[in-house]
Amino acid sequence: xxxxxxxxxxxxxxxxxxxxxxxxxxxxxxxxxxxxxxxxxxxxxxxxxxxxxxxxxxxxxxxxxxxxxxxxxxxxxxxxxxxxxxxxxxxxxxxxxxxxxxxxxxxxxxxxxxxxxxxxxxxxxxxxxxxxxxxxxxxxxxxxxxxxxxxxxxxxxxxxxxxxxxxxxxxxxxxxxxxxxxxxxxxxxxxxxxxxxxxxxxxxxxxxxxxxxxxxxxxxxxxxxxxxxxxxxxxxxxxxxxxxxxxxxxxxxxxxxxxxxxxxxxxxxxxxxxxxxxxxxxxxxxxxxxxxxxxxxxxxxxxxxxxxxxxxxxxxxxxxxxxxxxxxxxxxxxxxxxxxxxxxxxxxxxxxxxxxxxxxxxxxxxxxxxxxxxxxxxxxxxxxxxxxxxxxxxxxxxxxxxxxxxxxxxxxxxxx
Numbered sequence: 026x027x028x029x030x031x032x033x034x035x036x037x038x039x040x041x042x043x044x045x046x047x048x049x050x051x052x053x054x055x056x057x058x059x060x061x062x063x064x065x066x067x068x069x070x071x072x073x074x075x076x077x078x079x080x081x082x083x084x085x086x087x088x089x090x091x092x093x094x095x096x097x098x099x100x101x102x103x104x105x106x107x108x109x110x111x112x113x114x115x116x117x118x119x120x121x122x123x124x125x126x127x128x129x130x131x132x133x134x135x136x137x138x139x140x141x142x143x144x145x146x147x148x149x150x151x152x153x154x155x156x157x158x159x160x161x162x163x164x165x166x167x168x169x170x171x172x173x174x175x176x177x178x179x180x181x182x183x184x185x186x187x188x189x190x191x192x193x194x195x196x197x198x199x200x201x202x203x204x205x206x207x208x209x210x211x212x213x214x215x216x217x218x219x220x221x222x223x224x225x226x227x228x229x230x231x232x233x234x235x236x237x238x239x240x241x242x243x244x245x246x247x248x249x250x251x252x253x254x255x256x257x258x259x260x261x262x263x264x265x266x267x268x269x270x271x272x273x274x275x276x277x278x279x280x281x282x283x284x285x286x287x288x289x290x291x292x293x294x295x296x297x298x299x300x301x302x303x304x305x306x307x308x309x310x311x312x313x314x315x316x317x318x319x320x321x322x323x324x325x326x327x328x329x330x331x332x333x334x335x336x337x338x339x340x341x342x343x344x345x346x347x348x349x350x351x352x353x354x355x356x357x358x359x360x361x362x363x364x365x366x367x368x369x370x371x372x373x374x375x376x377x378x379x380x381x382x383x384x385x386x387x388x389x390x391x392x393x394x395x396x397x398x399x400x401x402x403x404x405x406x407x408x409x410x411x412x413x414x415x416x417x418x419x420x421x422x423x424x425x426x427x428x429x430x431x432x433x434x435x436x437x438x439x440x441x
Contacts, residue, residue, distance in 0.1 A: 173211030189232030238279030
C-alpha cells in the first residue's frame with residue numbers, strides 16, 4: 026500500500042468517531058423534536074377545540090407524517106447502532122400514541138371513520154364471508170331498488186339470506202346506488218326475501234350502512250313510511266334467526282327497517298342514530314358546525330349503545346379502522362357472526378319471536394318510558410297546567426340552545 030493511501034485511510038479513521046458522534050447527536054435532537062410533536066398530537070386529540078374542529082388535522086395523519094420523517098432519519102443513520110436504538114424508541118412511542126388515540130376517539134371522529142370512503146361495503150363483506158351469492162331483484166310491485174341488495178348465499182356451508190344497503194365508491198356508483206338510501210321498493214324487496222328465508226328455514230344476515238331512507242317526493246308518494254313500518258312488524262314475527270350488523274352508518278328508520286333482529290351487532294367504529302350529528306346540531310343549536318358536540322350528546326357510538334343495552338355485541342376492527350385492513354375486518358366479523366348464529370340455532374324456530382321481543386323489552390331504556398308517561402299526563406292536564414307546561418317547555422328549549430359545549434351536561438332536566 027502506498028504512503029498516500031495509508032495517509033488517506035488514517036485521516037478517514039480519525040474522522041469516523043467524530044462523524045458517528047455527530048450522527049447520533051443529530052438523530053437524538055431530531056428524535057426529541059419529533060417526540061414532542063407526537064406528544065402534542067396526543068394532547069390535541071384528548072382536548073379538541075370545538076371552534077377549530079374543521080381546521081384541525083386528523084391526529085392519525087399527523088402521526089403518519091412523523092413516521093415518514095423517522096424513516097428518513099433511518100436512511101441517514103445507516104448502520105449506526107446508537108442512532109437505530111434512538112429511532113426504535115421513537116417508533117415505539119409513536120405506536121403507543123396511535124393505540125391511545127385510537128382508544129380515545131371522540132364520537133365525531135368515529136362518525137368520520139364510519140363514513141370513510143375506503144371503508145368496506147356490503148359487497149366487500151359478501152366477497153370475503155358469503156360465497157355463492159345470488160342476488161334477487163325487484164319487489165314484484167313497483168321495481169328494483171339498487172340501494173338495497175338482497176340475495177342467497179352460503180355461510181360456513183349453510184344456506185342463508187343476505188340483505189343490506191350498498192353505497193358506491195365513485196360518483197357513478199353512488200348515483201346508481203342512490204348513495205345507499207333505499208326507496209320503498211327496496212324495503213319491500215327485503216321483506217320479500219325475508220319471507221322466502223322463513224319459508225325455507227334460512228337464517229337472515231342484514232348488513233346496515235345507510236345515512237337513512239330516501240326522503241324524496243317519489244318515495245313518500247309510494248309509501249316510504251308504510252314500507253318501513255311493515256318491515257318492523259313482520260321482522261318481529263319471523264321464525265328464523267336474524268342477525269343485524271351495523272358496519273358503517275346506521276341512520277334512522279332506514280337502518281331500523283332491517284335491524285329488528287335476535288342479535289344486533291356493531292363494528293367498533295360504526296354509528297347508529299335516529300338523526301345525523303349535523304341534523305341534530307342544526308335543530309338544537311341552529312349551527313351545523315356543532316356537529317361534534319351533537320355526536321357526543323346523541324350517544325351514537327358502539328360503546329355508548331352497548332352500555333345502554335341497545336346492541337348485543339361490538340365487533341372489533343383492525344388498528345386504524347376497517348378500511349386499513351378489509352380482509353382482517355371481514356375475518357373478525359365472520360367469527361362474531363358464527364358465534365351468535367351457533368347460539369341462535371339452539372333455540373326452536375317457533376320460540377324465536379317471543380325471545381326476540383323479550384330481548385328488546387329488556388334493552389328498552391328508562392327515558393323512553395318516562396317520555397310516554399309525560400305525554401299521558403300532558404294530555405290529561407287542565408287548561409292552566411297546559412299553559413304553564415308550554416311556558417316551561419319554551420324556557421327549557423331556549424336554555425338548551427343557549428348552553429355552551431362545556432355546559433350541556435349541566436342542563437336542568439325538562440320539568441314536564
